[in-house]
Amino acid sequence: MRLRNLLKVALKSLTKNRMRSLLTSLGVIIGVAAVIVMVAIGQGAQVDIEAQITSLGANMVMIFPGASWSRGVSHGAGSQNRLTLDDAEAIRERATLVTAVSAEVRVNAQIIGGDSNWNTSVQGVDPEYQEVRDWHTVSGEFFTKRDVRAKAKVAVLGKTVADNLFPGSDPVGEKIRIRNTPFKVVGVLEAKGQSGYGSDRDDVVMVPATTALYRLAGGRYISRIFASALSTEVSEAAENELVAILREEHHLEPGEEDDFRVRSQAEFLETATETSRVMTLLLGAVAAVSLVVGGIGIMNIMLVSVTERTREIGIRLAVGARGSDLLIQFLTEAVVLAIVGGIVGILLAVGVSVFLDRVVGMTAIISPAIVALAFCFSGAVGVFFGYYPARKAARLNPIDALRYE
Amino acid sequence: MSAVIEASGITKTYQMGEVEVHALRGVDLTVEDGEFISIMGASGSGKSTLMNVLGCLDHPTSGEYLLNGRDVSELAPNEFAEVRNTRIGFVFQVFNLLPRTTALDNVELPLLYDRTRRIKDPRAEAVAALERVGLGDRITHEPNQLSGGERQRVAIARALVNRPSIILADEPTGNLDSTTSLEIMKLFSELNSQGITIIVVTHEHDIAEATGRTIEMKDGTIIRDAVGAGRQME
Numbered sequence: 313m314r315l316r317n318l319l320k321v322a323l324k325s326l327t328k329n330r331m332r333s334l335l336t337s338l339g340v341i342i343g344v345a346a347v348i349v350m351v352a353i354g355q356g357a358q359v360d361i362e363a364q365i366t367s368l369g370a371n372m373v374m375i376f377p378g379a380s381w382s383r384g385v386s387h388g389a390g391s392q393n394r395l396t397l398d399d400a401e402a403i404r405e406r407a408t409l410v411t412a413v414s415a416e417v418r419v420n421a422q423i424i425g426g427d428s429n430w431n432t433s434v435q436g437v438d439p440e441y442q443e444v445r446d447w448h449t450v451s452g453e454f455f456t457k458r459d460v461r462a463k464a465k466v467a468v469l470g471k472t473v474a475d476n477l478f479p480g481s482d483p484v485g486e487k488i489r490i491r492n493t494p495f496k497v498v499g500v501l502e503a504k505g506q507s508g509y510g511s512d513r514d515d516v517v518m519v520p521a522t523t524a525l526y527r528l529a530g531g532r533y534i535s536r537i538f539a540s541a542l543s544t545e546v547s548e549a550a551e552n553e554l555v556a557i558l559r560e561e562h563h564l565e566p567g568e569e570d571d572f573r574v575r576s577q578a579e580f581l582e583t584a585t586e587t588s589r590v591m592t593l594l595l596g597a598v599a600a601v602s603l604v605v606g607g608i609g610i611m612n613i614m615l616v617s618v619t620e621r622t623r624e625i626g627i628r629l630a631v632g633a634r635g636s637d638l639l640i641q642f643l644t645e646a647v648v649l650a651i652v653g654g655i656v657g658i659l660l661a662v663g664v665s666v667f668l669d670r671v672v673g674m675t676a677i678i679s680p681a682i683v684a685l686a687f688c689f690s691g692a693v694g695v696f697f698g699y700y701p702a703r704k705a706a707r708l709n710p711i712d713a714l715r716y717e
Numbered sequence: 718m719s720a721v722i723e724a725s726g727i728t729k730t731y732q733m734g735e736v737e738v739h740a741l742r743g744v745d746l747t748v749e750d751g752e753f754i755s756i757m758g759a760s761g762s763g764k765s766t767l768m769n770v771l772g773c774l775d776h777p778t779s780g781e782y783l784l785n786g787r788d789v790s791e792l793a794p795n796e797f798a799e800v801r802n803t804r805i806g807f808v809f810q811v812f813n814l815l816p817r818t819t820a821l822d823n824v825e826l827p828l829l830y831d832r833t834r835r836i837k838d839p840r841a842e843a844v845a846a847l848e849r850v851g852l853g854d855r856i857t858h859e860p861n862q863l864s865g866g867e868r869q870r871v872a873i874a875r876a877l878v879n880r881p882s883i884i885l886a887d888e889p890t891g892n893l894d895s896t897t898s899l900e901i902m903k904l905f906s907e908l909n910s911q912g913i914t915i916i917v918v919t920h921e922h923d924i925a926e927a928t929g930r931t932i933e934m935k936d937g938t939i940i941r942d943a944v945g946a947g948r949q950m951e
Contacts, residue, residue, distance in 0.1 A: 324818075328817065626813070627813050627814075627815060628826070628830070629798070630774060631826050632803070633798060633802075634795050634830070635795070635798075714774075714809070714813065
């Protein structure tokens with residue numbers, strides 16, 4: 313039979329039982345929509361996480377103090393802090409694969425300013441910190457290298473701190489006191505929002521690293537060193553270079569363990585991407601199960617249909633239809649059910665994704681590839697689950713089929 | 718005259734559980750082109766089985782069946798379907814039209830399965846067949862909008878549409894009242910006078926008398942084969 317006639321016959325018999333066809337398609341509609349929406353949510357999450365990690369600073373490499381060991385017992389990370397401002401200086405002078413280097417000294421302190429006070433984290437950093445973490449001022453200026461050399465008492469406020477101490481006014485030029493030492497506010501940082509762990513990254517005050525170390529912390533060791541690799545591609549090489557420089561600085565013999573740890577943003581990104589990719593796959597797989605269930609619905613209805621239409625099959629055989637004609641006819645019906653379900657499912661998925669995006673505020677990204685895949689899969693479901701009932705119809709004997717009551 | 722059907726020694730045995738049913742026990746039959754034949758006999762005499770074998774709906778258990786000189790007794794299912802599609806028109810007692818399908822679509826049905834594409838315009842051919850049986854004004858009606866006689870006319874149009882060598886009608890008037898039966902038989906004899914070979918199975922003597930040759934069956938064999946005058950039906 314010609315394709316046009318095949319489709320006509322299939323559509324006609326499907327529209328004879330509108331409700332039944334609709335309910336059968338519903339299984340596929342839900343299956344296809346579920347696959348697409350789940351994968352869209354997964355990919356949305358992936359993009360969110362990537363954006364968040366990149367916002368911490370592109371190509372960032374972090375150096376932490378390492379764990380110390382005594383008599384085979386680890387004292388945990390940071391138990392033996394040997395990172396110093398000299399280490400940061402050595403990296404700045406000798407590393408070739410990094411552009412910006414900044415020390416970080418963390419101190420918790422009570423800050424008094426304006427008419428109120430606020431307890432926050434004070435970070436002593438170098439001006440390069442702006443570059444490394446891609447974090448700039450929205451008002452005023454960041455302090456300079458000269459301020460660092462002079463251990464100047466200048467501070468840059470995070471958005472949260474600025475809002476709490478100086479609500480509704482620009483704090484640049486104002487005085488604040490950190491642990492009773494007076495500081496001049498020279499700038500306000502742009503808002504960064506929550507970190508991946510849920511803490512407020514804007515709840516911070518930045519001062520020169522030297523100021524924090526000598527005037528506030530009163531110690532020798534710094535918390536971390538940040539550096540920016542030249543590019544993502546060389547970030548691993550940059551890591552190795554930093555390790556070599558620091559081992560030399562710390563006079564470690566070959567075979568001795570590092571007393572520091574180096575982590576790159578690329579590694580974090582890779583881990584996070586991998587995690588969300590697995591999650592996407594898992595969501596998609598669970599949704600695919602519902603598509604298979606939809607296929608079983610098609611098979612069920614097609615079997616009922618073949619039995620109901622035994623007489624029709626007999627008539628068609630009697631006027632000269634071959635078994636293969638009937639096989640193709642019933643297969644066409646199953647595939648039409650599945651594909652119509654697939655198309656409606658795609659439309660539904662687009663609707664749900666737009667709803668999630670606009671109304672719920674979730675990032676849902678529909679990729680054309682997954683739409684194409686879900687569509688082809690629904691067609692394949694139609695062929696796979698339609699084949700058995702269709703073959704049953706094709707194998708009927710004309711006399712038996714005509715006699716069927 | 719050439720023979721349309723040459724059947725010899727046709728037997729058909731069914732297995733019904735433990736019991737073997739011998740529906741046909743050696744039937745010899747030759748049908749010449751243009752003949753109008755009626756087959757009579759009590760229920761269970763094997764008339765319908767013979768029609769099914771002649772109509773290529775069923776294979777004989779043994780014997781030789783030549784249709785237009787071609788042996789069709791042992792054809793594969795697809796070739797069998799093609800023979801049904803291009804050489805034979807079958808009319809059933811219960812009409813066997815597709816429900817909720819217009820007369821035109823019903824009549825066109827055999828042409829949709831014609832792989833030889835020998836008929837260029839199936840639609841026009843179907844309309845012509847309906848006009849031939851006097852239903853030119855009913856082509857868009859569905860079976861449930863037609864009377865019994867009209868339904869059987871649609872079925873006859875469907876049997877005609879593929880220009881078969883022979884039309885086989887298994888009790889075509891069995892479900893119709895006597896006036897309508899007469900009309901249907903008149904239609905058959907008209908078609909016969911146009912040169913179409915027809916075999917009709919019937920219970921009724923006056924219908925059998927309308928045909929040129931009457932065959933009587935009993936217990937799976939032909940017991941009488943009489944050539945009559947072919948009384949003109951008025």
